[in-house]
Structure formats: C-alpha cells, structure tokens
Amino acid sequence: MTIIKPRDVQIFPVATDTWVFRSRSWARLRFEIEYGLAKGTTANSYLIQGDKIALIDPPGETFTQIYLEKLQQRIDVKTVDYVILGHSNPNRAGTLKALLEIAPQITFVCSNPGAINLRGAMENPDLPILVKRGEETLDLGKGHHLEFIPTPNPRYPDHLCTYDPETEILYTDKIFGAHICGDQVFDEGWQSFLEDRRYYFECLMAPHARQVETALEKLSEHKVRMYAPNHGPLVRYGILEMTTAYREWSQQQTSQETTVALIYASAYGNTATVAQAIAHGITKAGVSVESINCEIADPAEIQAAVEKASGFVIGSPTLGGHAPTPIQTALGILLSSASKNKLAGVFGSYGWSGEAIDLLEGKLKDAGYRFGFDTIRVKFKPDDTVLQLCEEAGTDFAQALKRTKKVRTASQPASSVEQAVGRIIGSLSVVTAKQGGVSSAMLASWVSQASFNPPGLTIAVAKERAMEPLMHSGNKFVLNILAEGKQLRKHFLKPFAPGEDRFAGVETQESSNGCPILTDALAYLECSVNHRMEVGDHWLVYATVDSGNVLNPEAVTAVHYRKSGNHY
Numbered sequence: 001m002t003i004i005k006p007r008d009v010q011i012f013p014v015a016t017d018t019w020v021f022r023s024r025s026w027a028r029l030r031f032e033i034e035y036g037l038a039k040g041t042t043a044n045s046y047l048i049q050g051d052k053i054a055l056i057d058p059p060g061e062t063f064t065q066i067y068l069e070k071l072q073q074r075i076d077v078k079t080v081d082y083v084i085l086g087h088s089n090p091n092r093a094g095t096l097k098a099l100l101e102i103a104p105q106i107t108f109v110c111s112n113p114g115a116i117n118l119r120g121a122m123e124n125p126d127l128p129i130l131v132k133r134g135e136e137t138l139d140l141g142k143g144h145h146l147e148f149i150p151t152p153n154p155r156y157p158d159h160l161c162t163y164d165p166e167t168e169i170l171y172t173d174k175i176f177g178a179h180i181c182g183d184q185v186f187d188e189g190w191q192s193f194l195e196d197r198r199y200y201f202e203c204l205m206a207p208h209a210r211q212v213e214t215a216l217e218k219l220s221e222h223k224v225r226m227y228a229p230n231h232g233p234l235v236r237y238g239i240l241e242m243t244t245a246y247r248e249w250s251q252q253q254t255s256q257e258t259t260v261a262l263i264y265a266s267a268y269g270n271t272a273t274v275a276q277a278i279a280h281g282i283t284k285a286g287v288s289v290e291s292i293n294c295e296i297a298d299p300a301e302i303q304a305a306v307e308k309a310s311g312f313v314i315g316s317p318t319l320g321g322h323a324p325t326p327i328q329t330a331l332g333i334l335l336s337s338a339s340k341n342k343l344a345g346v347f348g349s350y351g352w353s354g355e356a357i358d359l360l361e362g363k364l365k366d367a368g369y370r371f372g373f374d375t376i377r378v379k380f381k382p383d384d385t386v387l388q389l390c391e392e393a394g395t396d397f398a399q400a401l402k403r404t405k406k407v408r409t410a411s412q413p414a415s416s417v418e419q420a421v422g423r424i425i426g427s428l429s430v431v432t433a434k435q436g437g438v439s440s441a442m443l444a445s446w447v448s449q450a451s452f453n454p455p456g457l458t459i460a461v462a463k464e465r466a467m468e469p470l471m472h473s474g475n476k477f478v479l480n481i482l483a484e485g486k487q488l489r490k491h492f493l494k495p496f497a498p499g500e501d502r503f504a505g506v507e508t509q510e511s512s513n514g515c516p517i518l519t520d521a522l523a524y525l526e527c528s529v530n531h532r533m534e535v536g537d538h539w540l541v542y543a544t545v546d547s548g549n550v551l552n553p554e555a556v557t558a559v560h561y562r563k564s565g566n567h568y
Helices: 061-074 090-102 112-122 190-219 239-254 270-284 299-308 325-337 355-366 384-405 416-421 487-493
Strands: 008-015 018-025 041-049 053-056 082-084 107-110 129-131 137-139 145-150 160-164 169-173 226-229 259-264 288-293 311-317 343-350 376-379 429-435 438-444 447-451 456-462 476-481 508-510 516-518 523-535 538-550
Touching (some): 018 061, 145 190, 190 270, 259 299, 259 384, 270 288, 288 299, 311 355, 343 384, 376 384, 438 456, 438 487, 456 523
Parallel strands (some): 082 107, 311 343
Antiparallel strands (some): 008 018, 447 456, 476 523, 508 516
C-alpha cells in the first residue's frame, strides 16, 4: 500500500530578499484534467522583502493554516503591505481573509478583471485594491520596482504576470507551470520535467494558444533569468528551452487547418473544467480550439470564431432554471451565423436541474445541426470518470471533423512507399491500463521488443487514442498478447462510445500492478512506462517489463498483416 506524505510547506531563498513558499500536495489535488498525471503538485507563493513587504499568490484554503504558520516563521505577518494576485480564484478567499484579519492594512494588487472577481469572492466591495493595467509600477524599495504585464486568456481573463528588475525574476502565474510534487525547487535536469510541462500546456494552454503567443511576445520584452510559476519547479536552468517549447507548442495549435469554437460560461468553475477536458480531447487529435468565455467575449469575437471554425461546442451552467444571459446571446449568434453543415456539441453542469443544457440541445437540434457527440450533462463537480468521457467525446468530435476534410478518397491508391511500409508486420496485442477510477484498452500491433536487460519494449500510441493519457512516464499497464482467433480481436476493433466500458463481456483478472489481464490472451506482460518520445502523430512509449506469464502455451501468436503503411 502506497503511503502518501502529509501536506507541507517548503521554504527556500531564490534571490536577493526573495523566498518561495511551496505548499506541497503529494497526492492529486483535485479532479481537473490538468492534474491527470496524478504526481501531486505545489502551490508556489513568493515573498519579496524590500522596505515594503509583498506576497505573491498565496495558496488555496486547503493550505491556509500551514502556510500562515510557515510564513510567520519567516516574517511577522502583521507587517505585510501587499498581496499580489496573478489571477483571482474563489478557492484562495479563505487564505486571503485570514491574512487580512492578521494584517488589515494589506492592499491587494491585481488586474481590473481580477479586482471584480476578488471583491466578489471576498464579499467586500470596499476591499483596498491597486489595479494594474500594464503601465503602473510598484516600488517596494531596495531596488524591487515591480512591473506588471496583463496576459489574459478566456479561462483566466484576469491573468497578470509580475516582473522584478532587481532580481530579473518573472512571476508567471499559470504560464510555464507543471503539476509535480518533490523536494527539487529548481529545474536542474530540466529535460526530465519536459513531459509533465508538455501535458500541463496541452491541458491548460493549448485551447488559448493565440493568447499564449501574445503573452510570450509581451514577456519577451523583459530580461529574465528565472520564471517563477504557480506550480512545479522554478524555471532557471532550462529557461531558453522552455520559452522555445512554448512558442513551438503554441504554433502547432495556431497553424492547424481545422478549428473548433469552444464557447462556454461557468458560474462555479465546473463548466469550465468540463470545457477544459473536451478541449484537451480535441487538441490532442490534431484539431485546434478557439476557446471563448462568453462572460468576457464581445459578440463580434464570437461571431468571427464561429464563422471561421469547422465546428462548435457550447456549454452552460444552469442558474435559477435558466441559461446565463451571455450564453443566450451566444446561442443567438450561433443560430444566425453558423452554417448548418458545421458539426455541433453541447455540454453543461448543473446542481438540481439542467434546463440550460436542454435549451441548447433543443434549439440546435431544431435548427438542423448534426451533433458530434451525445450531449454531456454533469451534476455538480466532474470526477475522473466524467473527465475521461469528456476527453474522449472531444477526440471523437475532432476525428469526425478530420474525416470530412480528408483529401484522400477510395479511388486514390496508397503510394509505393506506403505499400512497402505496410509490409512491416507485428504481433497483435491489447494494451490495458487502469488508474484510479479510469480504465481503458486498445488493440496494438506496433509493438516491439527494445531491450534485453532490463527486458523492455516499445509501443506506438496515436496521440488521439483514449489510452494515451494512461501511457505517461511512471504509469503501469499490461500488454496482452493475442492468440490466433478473432474473438478478442473483434471485440477491441469495434469503436467505443465516449466513456464506454472496454471490458464489458470480456473475462479479466487483476494483475499485480492493478491493470486488467485478458484471461483469453496467449500471454501477458506487466509493464512500467519509463519514458516516451514524440514521433509525428504518435507517441513512442518505452516500458520495462516487471513480470508476465504464458497463459496458453499451445496457441500461435496473432499477427497483423497490412497492405498500406498509412493504416493500422
């Protein structure tokens, strides 16, 4: 049984007069797609001690007590002058109220949208706030003359970065983060964090790639020796590589030929969480997302995005039995601007009823739109299983769009190269995995032994496969090698609906690593993912074999013969 360490706060000096307070959660912090790798996280807060004292981004209320205790060990909390917020989060209200009780002279510093959100979360319209729009500075003394860079996006319209020219530290809030928990404060050996940072980007930043590119341009105007994000190790050793990677990843999204307009509003964050999971499913399938938060978007912006997109997905909470006014406005724009051949999708969250979701679904169906997935209704907060369904729905939506845009037709034969590549054969296997309440399986023939000592193998996993999120470094899986015969092959060849149980009607037993073994397989191998490499439209996963057994010694291994290297 795995023993999980208790939450704690790690303090470390990072520059002159500057400390980081890393509130560490060694287990998964919450059910949002960005935490899907389940490696824990850190909520990084920073202390700058000039003639005036400033705190940057205190953590959420689950850390309030231990954070304040650690902070009091370093300074007299009563002397804090400013609390700077990269974005406003209702989850922080408990910590901020506790700070304000101890030091009522505190002035909050944030963007204008952040001020509106903060006053609402704190239930105090007279809260002392310095609003920073990008030109104002804040002099803490001792050379710490802080500058502020607004970097808004649809998910975080109040996003604000802070730059200290004295230390050349850029406090980047959500940008350049990663959900990893450990003792390492900085990014020594930065390559080992790249997979986690890429996953974080794809979940949180990819749907806002256009805004990320704008933010990177703004940030490039400053001489920076360290990025100080909200989550994960501080970026010092790999700062050039991380900046380049963000530019490349953003460009990959903005250069896609096919785009989906993802339109939503969120009252308590649940609808936004669902939107994020759907967006991740879409983007990993090679289709870009134009994310639009109706609460802040101009109607002209919504109309332009819808007209440009090949399809659209709209989501809403239900408030008082109705859809919020911004959603009703967006729906009107859709019905008047989106051609009927565009693929559509509807989702939403609700507490006691879901009238807003019914409204969206009914109006779009009555107008004749074709739906790319069954309408998603989420009661209260989504859990792991719901997030898996949402991600798979997004992937299905993207694949449906790509099918309609395929250039190749049945009359166009495979090229000579594709025919030659297709002659490479491989054994047929089923990869099975389980993590928490989420399980999945996929038929695979691109499997090869890769090492003798330790025994290892590689599997090529298409980026849009439902199995892909369970094939990251540190994950466990079982490779079930099939025998000749079509029963298991036929079962796992069929298309599965989002969230559908892949193992219904199949005999399984649990392996020692917790993943399903197919009892009718010829043999199985229990494996651990060591690392993975991006190879075009696939991930090449290298895994070591921990144990295994032959279940049917008399059977013959199933082999997959192809005629084209362009198909499985």
